Amino acid sequence: MSVFHRRSAGHRPLRVCYVIDNLSPDEQGHIIGGTEGQLLLLLGALDRRVVRPYLCLLDGAGGGRQRLEPQDCPVIRLGLQSLRSVSSLSAAVRFARFLHREQIDVVQTFFSDSTYFAVPVARLSGVPVVVRTRRNLGHALTRGDRVLGRLCNVMTTATIANSQACRESSIAGEHTRPESVAVIPNAIACQPFETIRPLQWPTSNQEPLVVGAIANLRRIKRIDLLLSAIRMLVLRNRNLRLVVGGDGPLRGDLQRLAASLGVDRYVEFLGAVRDVPSVLDKMHICVLCSDAEGMSNALLESMAAGRAVVATAVGGNVEIVEHEVTGLLARPGDAAALAEAIDRLTGDPGMAIRLGASARQRVLQAYRSDRCAERHGQLYASLLENGRLDDESRRTNDRLLAAVPRFSGA
Structure with missing residues (x-):
């Protein structure tokens, strides 16, 4: 640790710079990506007496993007659209000067380009703690990405994964040291969901059950499977309709x-x-039928709303959903299994209502944004003080290894 940080880091809020490629709004100026949304939620929940956040955007151009930036968080926009650009060196020099001037204690990166850029610059600038973020299972990583990821690991103090599945993927795919990977789950803003009425089943046979899915309509989300499952249920004369958001x-x-x-x-x-x-x-x-998931925001939101959920037993889904306690799990890639799980709920309203209530209680207690922010602050402090994960992170890792079930299906 540098002389400055030994002398004064304990007498002021920790200064943490979050580095991400960009904030991507849609045409109406709303945030698009799940990772960007989670970062903005974290920035809003951090206790400024404990952590003073800074935001670095590799690009950051465009008025729509700037409207998404938090008002009480200093922002540096590097205007770097490609790491292969000739302007990369000048952007690195500018970023290094920013880190030195603001006396940053921790740099945390999101996405590959931000990691490849900011990790070496932060290390060369003498930042004491450098943290990577892993929020997916790495299916899209190329061989080159894995090589660069392993090189970055040498310069990284710790990695934050949002699920045990992502932790295992980072360890296996990028040779990340197991003792350096902490699991801090995604968070949700609880308040919008606390006012949603509890699940109410239709009182008339004429009123259809509404099965829903909210997802980005990409191959990995497997909405095609859900359509096939709905066909099977319609052929059984089930009175339902499917609503697909996204x-x-x-x-x-x-x-x-x-x-x-x-x-x-x-x-x-x-x-x-x-x-x-x-x-x-x-x-x-609510149904989530993906082939792979790190930790699904849509699943957390559905549970926070108190809806009965059916999710495929992949990735972080099995960490969020306890089968037959807070929802139902189904084999991935199997439309018939998906249809059977949905049909169990349509035929047993009491179970559906019970699962929805249990799901809501679990999520609103365990996945609050203030809890997520507090865990980040604890981890930063431990990494600064002794260069290793805090006790709660190690206990969480041990608990997840022991507790996460291996769903066998039925």
Whole structure:
């Protein structure tokens, strides 16, 4: 630790610089990405008496993006659109001067480009603690990404994963030291969900059950499986309809698939969803049928709304959902298994209501944004003080290794 940090870090808030490629708004100026949303939630929840945050955007150009920036957090925009650009060196010099001038204690990076850029610059600038963030299972990483990731690990003090599944992926794929990887789950802003009415089952056979899914319409989310499951249930004369919230490159293909399966009259595609709580309020059963997940914000939000959830037993889903306690798990890639899980809930309203209530209680207690911010602060302090994970992080790792079930399906 530098002379400055030994002398004064304990007498002021920790100065933490969060580095991300960009904040990406849609046409209405709303945040698009889950990682960006989680970062903004963390920035808003941090106790400024404990952590003083700074935000570094590799690019940061555009008025729409700047509207998303937190008001009480200093921001540096480097205007760097590609690491291969000739301006990378000048951006690195500017960033290094910023770190020195602001006497930054911790640099935490999000996404690959931000990590490849900021980790070596932070180390060369003498920043005491450098933290990477792992929020997915790494399926999109190329061989080159894994090589660069391993090089960055040499210069990284710790890695924060948002699930045990992501922790294991980082250890296996990038040779991250197990003792340096802490699990801090995603968080949600609880207040919008606390006012949602408890799950209420239709009182008339004429009123259809609403099965819902909120997802980016990409291949990995497997909405095609859900459409096939709905067809199976319709053929069993179940009175239901499917509402799909979200947009993406497969929307047109999925609409055509619904028509070819003969279920388009039972399916509504909402497009991009701005008010998630109000959409969830109209659903009875929420489904997440991805082939892979790190930790799903959509799943947490569905549970916070008190809805009965069905999720595929992949990645962080098995850490969030306790089978038959806070939701139902189903085999991934299996439309019939998905249909059976949904049908269990349609046929047993009491179980659906009980699972929804248990899910809501769990999420609103364990995944609050203030709890997430507090855990980050504890970890930073421990890394600064002795260069290793804090006791709670180590206990969490041990508990997850022992407690996360291996779902066998039925």
